Amino acid sequence: MRQISGTMLTPDLRKHTSSKGVASDSGYVVNTYRELVEQVAKLSYLNKDFLLFFRGQANDYKNKAGKSTFYPTIYRSDYLTQQELDYRFDKLYSASKILAELFKKHKIEGQYELRRKKHIQWSILQHYEVTETPLIDVTQSIRVACSFAQLNNDQKTAFIYVFGLPYYTNRISINSEHDLINIRLLSITPPQALRPYFQEGFLVGTDDITNEYERKEELDLNNRLIAKFEIPNSGLFWGNSFDRIPEDALYPKNDEIENICKDIDRDLKTEIAPLNIGIFLKLWAELEQVVLKQARLYIRDAHNVRNAISVLLKYEESKYSLLKELDNLRMFRNAVVHKPTSINNDELNKNIQVLEKLKREINAYNS
Numbered sequence: 001m002r003q004i005s006g007t008m009l010t011p012d013l014r015k016h017t018s019s020k021g022v023a024s025d026s027g028y029v030v031n032t033y034r035e036l037v038e039q040v041a042k043l044s045y046l047n048k049d050f051l052l053f054f055r056g057q058a059n060d061y062k063n064k065a066g067k068s069t070f071y072p073t074i075y076r077s078d079y080l081t082q083q084e085l086d087y088r089f090d091k092l093y094s095a096s097k098i099l100a101e102l103f104k105k106h107k108i109e110g111q112y113e114l115r116r117k118k119h120i121q122w123s124i125l126q127h128y129e130v131t132e133t134p135l136i137d138v139t140q141s142i143r144v145a146c147s148f149a150q151l152n153n154d155q156k157t158a159f160i161y162v163f164g165l166p167y168y169t170n171r172i173s174i175n176s177e178h179d180l181i182n183i184r185l186l187s188i189t190p191p192q193a194l195r196p197y198f199q200e201g202f203l204v205g206t207d208d209i210t211n212e213y214e215r216k217e218e219l220d221l222n223n224r225l226i227a228k229f230e231i232p233n234s235g236l237f238w239g240n241s242f243d244r245i246p247e248d249a250l251y252p253k254n255d256e257i258e259n260i261c262k263d264i265d266r267d268l269k270t271e272i273a274p275l276n277i278g279i280f281l282k283l284w285a286e287l288e289q290v291v292l293k294q295a296r297l298y299i300r301d302a303h304n305v306r307n308a309i310s311v312l313l314k315y316e317e318s319k320y321s322l323l324k325e326l327d328n329l330r331m332f333r334n335a336v337v338h339k340p341t342s343i344n345n346d347e348l349n350k351n352i353q354v355l356e357k358l359k360r361e362i363n364a365y366n367s
Contacts (some may be wrong), residue, residue: 001175001178001179001180001204001205001206001207001218001219001221001224002178002179002180002223003223004164004223004224004226006049006224007019007047007050007097007226007253008043008047009046009048009226009227010042010043010046011044012039012298013039013102013163013227014030015265016186016306018319019332020334021227022068022225022227022228023067023068023069023222024065024066024290025058025228026060026228026230026346027159027160027228027229027230028227028228028230028233029052029230030227030229030230030231031232031237031244032229032236032237033146033231033237033238033239034239034241034242034299035232036142036146036160036229037071039227039229040052040142043120043162043226043227045287046259047164047173047196049164049224050164050165050166050226051140051164051165051166051168052140052162052163052165052226053077053138053139053140053162053164053165053202053204054138054139054140054141054142054144054145054160054161054162054163054165055070055136055138055139055145055148055160055161055221056144056145056146056147056148056149056150056158056159056160056161057148057149057158057161058149058150058151058152058153058155058158058159058231058233059155059159060157060159060228060230063142063220064078065354066223067222068161068228069220069222070136070220070221070222070225070228071136071219071220071221071297072126072132072133072134072135072136072205072219072221073126073132073133073136073154073155074088074092074132074133074134075216075219076132078145078240080216081278082211082278082282082332084278085211086211086278086281086282086285087212087277087278087281088131088211088356089210090277090281090336090337091131091205091268092122092131092132092133093127093337094268094337094338094339095125095130095131095264096118096122096125096329097112097266097338098235098263098264098267098268099121099124099125099261099264100114100115100121100128102260102263103115103260104262106256106260108190108192108256108257108260109190109191109192110188110189110190114165119172119188120172120189122203123185123188123189123203124185124189124257124261125136125194125202125261125264126194126203127185127189127196127199127201128257128258128261128299129219129261130194130261130264130265130268131264131265131268133205134205134206134209134210134219135181135183135204135205135302136203136204136205136221137201137202137203138163138201138202138203138204138221139199139200139201140202141203142272143161143201143242143244143245144157144199144245144250145160145161145243146160146237146244147160147244147250148187149233149252150230150231150233150237151250152247153233155229155233156233157231157232157233157234158229158230158231158232158233158255159228159229159230159297160228160229160230160231161189161225161227162220162225162227162228162229162230162231163204163221163224163225163226164226165180165182165204165224165243166180166182166185166223166347167242168182170321171183171184171187171189172188172277173189174207175207175330178205178220179207179208180204180205180206180207180283181204181205181206181207181259182202182203182204182222183202183203183204184202185199185202185203186200186201189257190257191256192255192256192257193256194252194255194257194258195251195252195255195257195258198245198249198250198252199250199320204221204224206218206219207317209268221347223355232255258321258349269290270336276348276349277336277354279349279352280333280336280348280352280355281333281336283352283356283359284285284329284333284355284357285363286359287326287355287358287359288305289306290325290359290362290366291305291309291362292304292305292310294312294316294362294366295308295311295312296305296308298311298312298315299311302337304328305330306330309323309326309327309330313347318365319362319365322358322362322365323360325354328350329355329358330356332347332351334366338347
């Protein structure tokens with residue numbers, strides 16, 4: 001997502017920080033909910049080109065540069081390897097497939113659209129905290145943000161963040177000028193999903209980026225940060241006229257979609273070490289490129305590893321046993337991606353060794 005520009009601060013905020021320094025500086029202290037609402041009202045008036053969204057947190061998490069940071073869960077880690085990122089996306093795709101199957105099984109409204117649109121799948125998985133996704137939760141409600149900031153918070157204060165996003169035009173708004181996607185949960189989740197309705201939730205991410213990117217910083221929602229407030233973590237903040245939203249309203253009971261998501265979560269909980277999956281997928285990707293390159297010497301449009309194996313079985317009969325072994329591994333790789341609960345660590349480690357052996361032997365044949 002692109003860095004926001006042209007933002008303006010209220011006179012009070014300008015005494016405390018600058019537009020460029022908001023992420024680095026401490027939050028501007030407000031003591032009451034009414035005072036916060038008044039500051040936000042002024043910010044909204046001063047920044048008419050943007051729609052304001054909010055996020056509440058118990059802590060102000062900062063990156064190595066000392067700036068508040070808001071990465072979607074799938075990108076969070078100081079040292080995120082490509083293997084780990086690939087594993088997280090494979091897990092996301094697996095969860096998405098299970099979600100579509102369960103929506104069909106339980107005859108949930110919107111099941112056909114969900115099956116076709118990954119952003120709807122990812123939104124539900126993110127909002128119900130099933131697995132890491134490229135999306136991050138925000139809300140248009142200051143009250144919701146403040147209630148979340150104080151929820152289960154054992155600190156003396158909490159933080160409220162104000163982000164400026166382009167005006168949304170659809171349920172799933174993609175803004176190519178700002179490289180942003182903004183998803184209105186109320187419009188894409190079925191009525192059986194109670195949580196989005198109580199939380200007035202939206203999900204934000206960087207458009208058209210998954211497990212490959214040039215600069216990780218472009219995925220951080222701090223690019224859209226306008227203001228940061230620090231509020232007391234006490235009932236005095238609300239005063240006599242306002243109330244915090246209780247936890248059982250933010251997380252309502254008898255939410256059918258929450259129950260479905262718990263089933264997905266159980267299916268995804270395996271004893272497979274993420275590092276081992278990353279190693280397997282990395283080795284597979286390397287070997288896949290070798291096989292595709294070799295097959296295209298014979299058939300130019302060999303476009304996937306299955307086609308490539310068929311081509312090489314025809315033209316390079318001397319590699320028959322190697323290629324059949326590779327084809328068996330191809331089916332195991334599909335199980336790793338789509339049915340992770342069907343495999344265990346012993347199988348995974350064994351097939352990592354087989355992959356390493358195959359890679360050495362195929363390279364030796366081709367040299």
